[in-house]
Amino acid sequence: MNKRALMLLLPALILSGIVFLLPFLWLFVTSFRVQGEGSLLMAEGFSAANYARLVSDSYFAEVFFRTMWMSAAATVISLVIALPMARQIAVSAGRAKGLLLALILVPLVSGALLPTLGMLHLLGPLGVINSILKDFGLTTKSVKFLGTVPGVIIGLVQAFLPLMLLPLVNALSRLPKDVEAAAETLGAPTHIVWRRVILPLVAPGIIAGSVLVFCASLTSFVTPQILGQGKIATFGTMAYQQASLVLDWPFASAVAVVMLAILALGLAVGSLALKLLARRPA
Amino acid sequence: MKTYGFAVSARFIWTLLAYVFLLAPIAVLIFASFDDASFFRFPPKAYSLRWYEAAVESGEYRSALSVSLLVALLAGFIAVIFGAMAAFSLVRYRPAGGRIVEAILMTPLVLPLIVWAIALLQIYSKLGMSGTLPALVLAHAVITMPFSVRIMVSTFADLDPLLEQAAATLGASPGHVVRRVTLPLAMPGLVSSAAFSVLISFNDVIVSSLIAGARWITFPVRLYAQLRSQGIDPITLAIGSAIVAFILVAALIGEFMFKWSRRL
Numbered sequence: 001m002n003k004r005a006l007m008l009l010l011p012a013l014i015l016s017g018i019v020f021l022l023p024f025l026w027l028f029v030t031s032f033r034v035q036g037e038g039s040l041l042m043a044e045g046f047s048a049a050n051y052a053r054l055v056s057d058s059y060f061a062e063v064f065f066r067t068m069w070m071s072a073a074a075t076v077i078s079l080v081i082a083l084p085m086a087r088q089i090a091v092s093a094g095r096a097k098g099l100l101l102a103l104i105l106v107p108l109v110s111g112a113l114l115p116t117l118g119m120l121h122l123l124g125p126l127g128v129i130n131s132i133l134k135d136f137g138l139t140t141k142s143v144k145f146l147g148t149v150p151g152v153i154i155g156l157v158q159a160f161l162p163l164m165l166l167p168l169v170n171a172l173s174r175l176p177k178d179v180e181a182a183a184e185t186l187g188a189p190t191h192i193v194w195r196r197v198i199l200p201l202v203a204p205g206i207i208a209g210s211v212l213v214f215c216a217s218l219t220s221f222v223t224p225q226i227l228g229q230g231k232i233a234t235f236g237t238m239a240y241q242q243a244s245l246v247l248d249w250p251f252a253s254a255v256a257v258v259m260l261a262i263l264a265l266g267l268a269v270g271s272l273a274l275k276l277l278a279r280r281p282a
Numbered sequence: 283m284k285t286y287g288f289a290v291s292a293r294f295i296w297t298l299l300a301y302v303f304l305l306a307p308i309a310v311l312i313f314a315s316f317d318d319a320s321f322f323r324f325p326p327k328a329y330s331l332r333w334y335e336a337a338v339e340s341g342e343y344r345s346a347l348s349v350s351l352l353v354a355l356l357a358g359f360i361a362v363i364f365g366a367m368a369a370f371s372l373v374r375y376r377p378a379g380g381r382i383v384e385a386i387l388m389t390p391l392v393l394p395l396i397v398w399a400i401a402l403l404q405i406y407s408k409l410g411m412s413g414t415l416p417a418l419v420l421a422h423a424v425i426t427m428p429f430s431v432r433i434m435v436s437t438f439a440d441l442d443p444l445l446e447q448a449a450a451t452l453g454a455s456p457g458h459v460v461r462r463v464t465l466p467l468a469m470p471g472l473v474s475s476a477a478f479s480v481l482i483s484f485n486d487v488i489v490s491s492l493i494a495g496a497r498w499i500t501f502p503v504r505l506y507a508q509l510r511s512q513g514i515d516p517i518t519l520a521i522g523s524a525i526v527a528f529i530l531v532a533a534l535i536g537e538f539m540f541k542w543s544r545r546l
Contacts (some may be wrong), residue, residue, distance in 0.1 A: 004371075005374075005375035006371075008371035011363075011368075012365060013368070013383065013386065013387070014387070015360070015364060017386070018385055019420050019423075019424045020390055021389065026404065026405055027398075027401040030404065084292075084297060084300075085296065085297045085300045086297045088293050088294060089297075090297075095538075098538050100301075101537050101542075102533040102534045102537035102542075104304070104534070105543060106305070106308065106526070106529055107308065108531070109478070109482060109485065109532075110485055110529055111486060111487060111502060113485070113487045113509075114522045117311055117522055118306070118310045121307075121310045121311065121314045121324075122306055122307055122310045126322075127322075127324060128310055128324045130324075131324040131325065157304065166546065169543070174521070180289065180290075215394070219395075221347050222487055222506070225510070226506075226510075230510075236394075238398065239400060240396060240492070243492065254398065258395070259394060263393070263394065
């Protein structure tokens, strides 16, 4: 490697290597330690006790399956919402397109907390949705969103929809604007055009967006914690709780390592799907 | 053209509704901040600016906001400089193993930050660094750097190397070329990376709530602690709305002037 090229890369690499990647190694090692009896200090030696505890306890199995299916649901719902939206953005021109894209960026950089704060006012028992439902006489008692699984899924979809949209918009922008109209002229209805032309072309975008939304949902903790009101335990809330409240770092580390393993699996499935797509004759 | 026309209007309405859903929490946040009552109820009985006035007067929130700003500016500074240097090296010199290096620099975007923060917290406390300002700034620099690397890689890739070569042929020293040619041409990218880094750091709650000690509490950490214990203080709605309004303006400027969505 060229000396000047290396000098320029070094600060960023050192920072990432030490502050970001080293902790993951530490995590892996710590997950095999245990805390001493009645103490926060770690006992001597290594063991798989934390993993044994994770596997044997039915509570953790429940958290595991709940997190998995909630993330899967959030991913599928995001995809269904995002596909027509991304096409609409891709065919828009000039200022309208700029405005639509800018509005996607807003929730993306607002962090997890401020939109969640708004969600509380939207979904709460005295919130906007419930009061509109009551005004229209659709319900007399408040619908419970907070502290329920559907409430958390709504929050996850809202928070991570931009992650699905950006790759889809990029993929769809490469498609001619009038492909549906052209197909129509030649006698193909819109749904056939979607199935035969548009979907195969945006498949890589769909996979990229799905992996992003699934991973983000799987590890999120602010949304399930606040919208779940502490009643919906997920991987994220469990790891956070063990690390910052229970202070059982070795066990928190084991939870984290399991989360990483599932993520790695998700990424592997995503890239395998991409490879299969690339190999399939068009 | 009947089914095509129908599909187009259906798509339009769907998109409109989806945007309402996407932006509703932010809209409600702003709306609720003008409610005069100390507990939001829809529809509000009276509107006022009293929470905005209270926000301006509150020393507690001012100190949290200044911590957030300080951390965001310091972390953003590190992230932009290191990120731009790395991106320049990756694009101009195409070093062997460059793709691996780029992948390593991007890992904070893919790997779960909550998991990482749990480990970093342990390492910091081993080193006796936990709760210090440098600890927080370094953590934020790491999570914002991928954005600046990515934005700067696409910026330098779009920049014609012939311009730099021409300046060098005409006798400019390498330092002079960087200062007078490369940097001015890369300015939109640098501004975008700085804005992104500062915004991401300013709004981060996941990493900060684990890493920040009692001394350096950022605004999102204060807000999160409050949401978990006492419920919502209307002053935070006013501050949150002001932040979201600022982000909206930044995103509009960023998209129309600097094409943010394409640089990401």
